[in-house]
Amino acid sequence: MTVLADRNEMADHSDEPTLDEMFEWLEQMHIPEGFKTEIVEGGIFVTPQRDTHWEIILDIVEQLRSTYPRKRVKSDVRIDYPGHLNGFASDVVALAEGARKDEKGHWRPGDVELVAEVISQGTARNDYGPKKDAFAAAGVPVYLIVDPYTGTWHLHTLPKDGEYRGVLSLDFGDEIDLNDTPVGLVLKTDEFPRD
Numbered sequence: 001m002t003v004l005a006d007r008n009e010m011a012d013h014s015d016e017p018t019l020d021e022m023f024e025w026l027e028q029m030h031i032p033e034g035f036k037t038e039i040v041e042g043g044i045f046v047t048p049q050r051d052t053h054w055e056i057i058l059d060i061v062e063q064l065r066s067t068y069p070r071k072r073v074k075s076d077v078r079i080d081y082p083g084h085l086n087g088f089a090s091d092v093v094a095l096a097e098g099a100r101k102d103e104k105g106h107w108r109p110g111d112v113e114l115v116a117e118v119i120s121q122g123t124a125r126n127d128y129g130p131k132k133d134a135f136a137a138a139g140v141p142v143y144l145i146v147d148p149y150t151g152t153w154h155l156h157t158l159p160k161d162g163e164y165r166g167v168l169s170l171d172f173g174d175e176i177d178l179n180d181t182p183v184g185l186v187l188k189t190d191e192f193p194r195d
Contacts, residue, residue, distance in 0.1 A: 016042075016085075018085075019080060019085050019086075019087045020104070022042075022085065022087070023078065023087060035047065035049065040086060040088065040123075040126045040130055040131060041083065041084050041085060041086060041130050042084055042085035047120050047122055047123055050120070050195070051193075052148050052193045052194070052195045053091075053118045053120060053148070055192075055193050056118045056146055056148060056192050056193065057075060057091045057092055057116075057118055059191060059192060060091075060092045060116050060144075060146075060187065061073055061075065061092055063185070063187050063188065064092070064094050064114075064183075064185070064187075066185060067183070067184060067185050068094050068095075072094060072095040072096075072097070072099065073092070073093070073094055073095075074090075074092075074093040074094075074095065074107065075090075075091060075092055075093070076089045076090075076091070077089060077090075077093065077107065078106055079093065079106060079107045079108075079109055079112065080106055080109070081109050081131075081134035081135065081137070081138050082109070082134055082137040082138055083130065083133065083134045083137065086130070086131075086134045088131060088134070090115045090116070090117055090131075091116055091117050091118050092114070092115070092116035092117075093107070093112055093114065093115055093116075094112070094113050094114040094183060095107060095111050095112060095113065096111045096112070096113050096182065098111075099111035099112075109135075109138035109139075109140065110138065110139065112135075112138070112140045113140070113141055113142060113181075113182040113183055114140070114141070114142040114143075114144065114178075114181075114182075114183050115135055115140055115142070115143050115144070116143075116144040116145075116146060117131065117143075117144070117145050117146070118146045118147075118148065119145065119146065119147040119148065119149060121149065124147075127145055128145065132145075132156060132164070133162065133163070135156075135159070136156070136159040136162050136163050136164050137159075137162045138159075139159050140159060141157060141158075141159065141181050141182050141183075142155070142156070142157055142178060142181045142182070142183055143155075143156040143157075143164065144156070144176065144187075146189075146192065148192065148193060148194050148195040149194070149195050151171055151172045151192075151194045152169055152170065152171055152172065153169070153170060153171075153172065153174075153176060153189060153192075154167065154168070154169045155167070155168045155169070155176055157181060171189075172189045172190065172192045172194065173189060173190045174189060175187065175188055175189065176188075176189060
């Protein structure tokens, strides 16, 4: 993981860049293939894609496809969330039926029904902290954190007043029951690989 900008350093400047300007910088940089970039609280994070990481993402996407058409399942696509300079490129996003892009051509966080993030060692703090807070503030009904290092998953539901009220943590092999959420299915985790 490489952090290219620090929120505190940037906050000290009165002419702080916008999220769009920061993404324009990213587009001009040479980011090697197989690396993911996103902006969390004004910090630019560049992380390599690992086999384990990708296998879990693909497993989740394949299971979501039983309910969601391909055009409503996204991976590594920019969505801007509430908070200080939050432009996330989440591992998996499932969009509501009728979801549409905003005036800038980005998917709207209010149309997101599920976000799944697979932990990377260098950016785990973001997934468990500021990203979770931003998803809750946006009212994302289901936020799933999958941790291949511990072999556990953490389900966050029932967003209210900027935090998740429902939290469940279990092991790989235990099913993730999303029937009582807008997602409306059960995700199997028995084939999730571990690091």
